[in-house]
Each structure stands twice: as C-alpha cells, then as structure tokens.
Amino acid sequence: MSNxxxxxxxxxxxxxxxxxxxxxxxxxxxxxxLAAKIVHREINKAGxxxxxxAAGVENIQGEAQQKLDVLANDTFKSALEARDQVCGIASEExxxxxxxxxxxxxxxxxxxxxxxxxxxxxxxxxxxxxxxFSIYRRISPVGSPTQKEDYLQPGTEQVAxxxxxxxxxxxxxxxxxxxxxxxxxxxxxxxxCLSHENMTIPNEGRVYSINEGNYxxxxxxxxxxxxxxxxxxxxTNRPYTSRYIGSLVSDFxxxxxxxxxxxxxxxxxxxxxxxRLLYECNPIAFLMEQAGGTATDGEKRIMEIKPTELHxxxxxxxxxxxxxxxxxxxxxxxxxxx
Ligand code: AHG
Ligand code: MN
Ligand code: MN
Numbered sequence: 063m064s065n066x067x068x069x070x071x072x073x074x075x076x077x078x079x080x081x082x083x084x085x086x087x088x089x090x091x092x093x094x095x096l097a098a099k100i101v102h103r104e105i106n107k108a109g110x111x112x113x114x115x116a117a118g119v120e121n122i123q124g125e126a127q128q129k130l131d132v133l134a135n136d137t138f139k140s141a142l143e144a145r146d147q148v149c150g151i152a153s154e155e156x157x158x159x160x161x162x163x164x165x166x167x168x169x170x171x172x173x174x175x176x177x178x179x180x181x182x183x184x185x186x187x188x189x190x191x192x193x194x195f196s197i198y199r200r201i202s203p204v205g206s207p208t209q210k211e212d213y214l215q216p217g218t219e220q221v222a223x224x225x226x227x228x229x230x231x232x233x234x235x236x237x238x239x240x241x242x243x244x245x246x247x248x249x250x251x252x253x254x255c256l257s258h259e260n261m262t263i264p265n266e267g268r269v270y271s272i273n274e275g276n277y278x279x280x281x282x283x284x285x286x287x288x289x290x291x292x293x294x295x296x297x298t299n300r301p302y303t304s305r306y307i308g309s310l311v312s313d314f315x316x317x318x319x320x321x322x323x324x325x326x327x328x329x330x331x332x333x334x335x336x337x338r339l340l341y342e343c344n345p346i347a348f349l350m351e352q353a354g355g356t357a358t359d360g361e362k363r364i365m366e367i368k369p370t371e372l373h374x375x376x377x378x379x380x381x382x383x384x385x386x387x388x389x390x391x392x393x394x395x396x397x398x399x400x
Contacts, residue, residue, distance in 0.1 A: 066255060066256075067255065067256040068245075068253050068254060068255055068256070069091075069092075069095055069234060069245045069253070069254035069255070069256070070088075070092060070095075072243065072245070072256050073087075073088045073091055073092070074088055076238070076240065086146075086147045086170075086171065086172070087147070087172075087197075087221065087222060087238065089145055089146075089147050090142075090145065090147040090148060090172060090174075090197065090222075091222070091224075091236065093141045093142055093144065093145045093147075093148075094138070094141070094142075094174075094195060094224070094226075094234075095234060095254055096141050097137045097138040097141035097142075097193075098193060098226040098232070098234055098247075098254075099247070099252060100137050100141075101130075101133070101134050101137055101138075101178075101179075101193065101226070101228065102226075102228055102232045102247060102249070104130065104133055104134075104137075105130065105185070105191065105228045106228075106249075108130065108185060108186075108188075109188065112129075114128075114129065114130070114185055114186045115128065115129060115186060116128055116129070117129045117131065117132050121154065121155050121157075122156075122157040122373060123154075123373055127155060128179070128182040128185055128186075130179055130182065130185050130191075131154075131155055131178065131179045131182050132155065134178035134179040134193060135153055135154075135155040135156070135178040135179070137178075138151075138153075138176055138178050138193065138195075139151055139153070139160065142174055143162050143167060146166050146167070146169070146170055147170050147171065147172050148162065148167060148170050148172050148173065148174055149161065149162055149167050149168055149169075149170040149171070149172065149173060149200055149204075149208050149212075150162055150167075150173050150174075150200075150207075150208035150212065150213075151173065151174045151175070151176065152173070152174075152175045152176075152213045152340065152341065152372050153175070153176050153177070153178055153341065154176070154177045154178065154338065154341055154342075154373070155178060158372070159173075159208060159210065159212075159213050159372060161207040161208040163207075165205075168204075168205055168206060168207065169204055169205055170200075170204070171199055171200055171204060172197055172198065172199060172200065172221065173197070173198050173200055173208055173212045173213055174195055174196070174197050175195070175196040175197075175198070175213060175340050175341040175344075175345075176193065176194060176195045176196070176341050177192075177193065177194040177195075177338070177341045177342050178193055179191055179192075179193060180192040180193065180194050180225075180309055180310055180311045180342070181307070181308060181309020181310065181311060181312060183308060184307070184308060184309050184312075189307065189308075189309070189312075190227060190228060190229040190230075190307065190309060190311070190312040191227075191228050191309050191311070191312075192225050192226055192227045192228065192309055192310070192311025192312060192315075193225060193226040193228075193311075194223075194224075194225045194310070194311060194341055194342055194345050194346065195223060195224055195225070195341075195345060196217075196220055196222075196223045196340065196341060196344055196345035196348070197220065197221045197222040197223065198212065198213075198215050198219055198220060198221060199219070199221055200212045201215070210372075213340065213369075213372060214340075214368075214369040214370065214371075214372070215369070216344075216365060216366055216367060216368055216369065217339075217343075217344030217345075217347055217348060217364060217365030217366070217367070218365045218366060220239075220344060220345070220348045220365075221238065221239075222236060222237065222238040222239075223236065223237060223344070223345030223346075223348040223349060224236030224237065224345065224349065225311045225314075225315075225345070225346070225349070226311075227311050227312060227315050229312060229315070231246050231247065232246070232247040232249075233245060233246050233247065233254075233257070233258075233315070234247070234254050235258070235261070235315070235318075235349065236349075237348055237349050237352040239348075239352065240352075241259075241260045241261075241352060242260070242261040242262075242318075242349050242352045242353045243256065243258065243259055243260065243261065244256075244257055244258030244259075244261055245257060245258075246258075261318060261319070261353050262353050262354045263317070263318050263321055263350070263353045263354055263355040263381070263382055264320070264321030264382055265321070265354070265382055265383050265384050266299075266321060266382055266384040266385065267302075267317065267320060267321025267322035267323065267381065267382040267385055268299050268302045268303055268320075268321065268322070269302060269303050269304075269305050269316070269317060269320060269321065269322030269323070270288070270291045270302050270303075270304055270305075270322065270323050270325070270385075271304070271305055271306045271307075271313045271316075271317060271322060271323065271324040271325065272284075272288065272304075272306060272324070272325040272326070272327075273306060273308070273326070274288070274304070274306070276329050276331075279329035279330040279331060279400075280327050280329060280400075281327055281328060281360075281393070281396070281398075281399065281400055282396040282399040282400055283360075283389075283392040283393035283394070283395065283396035283397070283399075284325060284327045284389075284392070284393070286392045286395075286396060287325075287388070287389045287392040287393075290388070290392065291304075305322070310324070310326075310337065310342055310346065314346055314349075314350075314380065317380075317381050317382075318349070318350070318353055318355075321381075321382045321385075322381050322382060322385070323379065323380070323381035323382060323385040323386060323389065324378070324379070324380050324381055325378070325379050325389070326377065326378045326379075327360065327377045327379070328377045330400065332375065334374075334375040334376060334377065335359075335375050335376050335377035335378055336375060337375060337376065337378045338373055338374065338375055338376075339364070339367060339369055339374045339375065339376045340369055340372060340373075340374065342378075343357070343364050343376055343378045343380075344364060344365060346378075346380060347363075347364040347365050347380065348365065350380050350381070351365070354383070355380065355381055355382055355383055355386070356380070356381070356382075356383050356386040356387075357378070357379070357380040358379050358380075358386065358390070359376050359377045359378065359379070360377050360379055360389075360390070360393045361390075361393070364376065364378065364380075
C-alpha cells in the first residue's frame with residue numbers, strides 16, 4: 063500500500079501546518095485513540111464474557127446504564143486524566159462535570175465532552191456502536207478547578223471533535239476544523255491507519271434515517287417531509303431509501319459516506335428531541351459542516367445554540383445540504399403543528 067500513514071503520524075504532520083499548535087492536541091487525540099483501542103477490544107469479546115447487558119443502575123437521564131457504557135466511560139476518563147492536556151470532562155454517564163483534581167491536570171487547557179458509548183441498545187445484539195467526543199479550550203483560569211462555563215460553550219468554539227465507530231471495522235474520524243479525516247484500525251498491528259482523507263458528503267443523497275415508529279408524534283413538517291421522501295419522482299431519484307440503525311454514530315457515518323439525512327425531531331414524548339446537544343449533536347455538527355453538509359435544530363445552526371445545561375436535548379437534523387434545505391421548507395410551512 064502506498065502512502066501508508068498512521069493516525070499519530072498524520073496528526074503530527076497536520077500540526078506542522080500550524081506552527082502555533084504546541085503538540086498538546088496531538089497528545090490529547092492520541093489518548094482518545096488509546097482508549098478507543100481498549101473499548102474496541104472489550105466490544106469484540108462482548109458475547110464471550112459477562113460484559114453485555116445492564117449494569118443495574120440508571121444515569122442522570124433515567125436511562126439504564128449498560129455494563130459497556132460504564133466500562134467505556136471509565137476507560138476514556140482515565141486515558142484522558144493520565145495525560146497533561148485535559149483539566150476535566152463531561153460525559154453522558156456522569157451526572158455533573160468532572161474536574162480532574164491533581165495539579166498536572168489543573169494546569170491543562172482543554173476540556174473534553176463525550177458520549178462514551180453511543181447506541182448502547184445495540185450492544186447485546188452485535189450491531190455497531192460508537193464513541194463521540196468534543197474538545198474545547200477552557201474559559202476558567204489555568205491552574206484552578208474547571209467551572210460549568212468551560213463545558214457550556216457553543217459548538218462554534220470546538221477545537222476538535224470526532225467519533226469512533228466500532229463496526230465491521232473500527233474507525234476513528236475527526237476534525238480540527240481543517241477537513242474531516244478517517245482512520246481504520248488494524249487490530250493485528252494495533253494501529254489506526256489513514257484510510258479516508260478529506261471526507262466530504264455528497265450535496266444530495268438518497269437515504270433518510272429516522273425512527274419511523276414515532277411517526278404519529280412527529281411535528282407536521284417532519285411528517286410531510288417523510289411522505290416527500292417516499293413519493294415517486296424519477297427526476298429527483300425518489301422514493302429515497304430508509305436506513306435506521308439506532309446508533310447515531312453508525313447512521314451518521316453511513317450518511318457521511320453516501321449522502322443522506324438523519325432526523326431526530328421533537329416528539330410529543332420528547333418535546334426537545336432525544337439527542338444531547340453537548341456530546342452528541344455539537345461534535346457531529348462540527349464534522350458535518352467540515353465535510354460540507356448542514357446540521358440544524360430545524361431552524362437554526364446547531365453550533366450556534368448557547369447551551370444552558372450539560373445534558374440538554376435538542377431536535378437534530380443533519381446531512382446533505384440539499385436534503386436539509388428541502389426539510390426546512392416543510393418545517394417552515396407547518397410551524398408548531400402536529
Ligand atoms: P445512547 O446509546 O448514547 O443513549 O444514544 C442513543 C441515541 C442515538 O445513538 C440514536 O440515534 C438514538 O438514541 C436512537 O433513539 P431511538 O431508539 O429513540 O430511535
Ligand atoms: Mn448517544
Ligand atoms: Mn451513550
């Protein structure tokens with residue numbers, strides 16, 4: 063294979079493009095890749111050891127934590143704490159933010175927000191899951207414990223974001239605001255290798271992804287858009303194809319490669335939608351925009367929302383530009399109607 067490059071080499075190479083970058087971000091991303099390898103190993107033997115299933119407790123959002131949710135959270139948390147670059151984390155699996163206590167970490171510049179295991183309902187049935195992460199520069203002074211404000215920054219302030227997909231192969235995909243790059247894990251040598259440089263999403267796609275079981279609870283504009291996707295019109299390649307895995311990372315990854323739209327609207331049960339702004343929607347939105355697509359809450363750009371709570375939810379629409387534009391038309395014409 064010509065031009066074979068590892069994640070570590072690629073990050074250092076890119077860092078040289080920006081002389082101001084001090085190498086801290088490289089070290090931070092390498093701790094994420096280390097944790098991803100450990101989680102990869104555990105997920106791959108999930109059927110063999112007593113690791114699948116519920117942990118017997120609920121997270122702050124009232125969802126049953128799976129054993130692998132806890133394991134992934136602990137793995138990423140300790141990998142991040144072990145380096146000098148991260149002063150604290152916020153996680154789907156932690157009630158509050160966690161400010162690392164030792165001086166080494168308190169002198170660090172970055173906070174990491176994460177969904178350690180995305181799509182956990184898929185673990186027990188051997189379907190792809192993921193990890194999502196988002197990195198910000200702290201606002202509070204270096205050398206002190208982190209503050210809430212460090213975590214409640216709009217997505218436009220992200221320094222980097224990415225995800226790991228534990229699929230038929232494991233991949234790490236990230237952006238630092240200079241394109242989206244994907245690396246495939248080769249477990250035989252324990253290395254992520256560059257496989258998808260400068261990923262871009264087609265402007266128009268043929269795939270729509272939504273949990274259609276909730277159809278009757280959707281806003282009218284979304285219902286009408288779904289019917290539009292299903293109508294026959296050869297000039298616009300309709301009907302589209304429906305694909306829904308139930309793990310955002312996997313649904314997003316497919317749409318990124320093939321073009322498509324992912325929708326998680328508000329429903330009558332979840333008036334603000336289900337997905338979490340800080341560690342699901344913002345990092346995915348940053349990747350999507352960097353790949354040339356769009357991410358909104360149905361009206362506004364996701365990354366411009368000013369967060370008020372760590373576990374805040376938001377309606378989420380992400381995908382190919384032309385598809386999001388059509389969706390917005392339906393939402394605009396049927397505002398606030400169910
Ligand atoms: P998590 O497993 O981190 O709680 O996230 C699950 C999310 C997301 O991955 C997925 O898109 C969505 O929940 C699926 O929700 P439904 O089962 O309501 O479709
Ligand atoms: Mn999730
Ligand atoms: Mn999760």
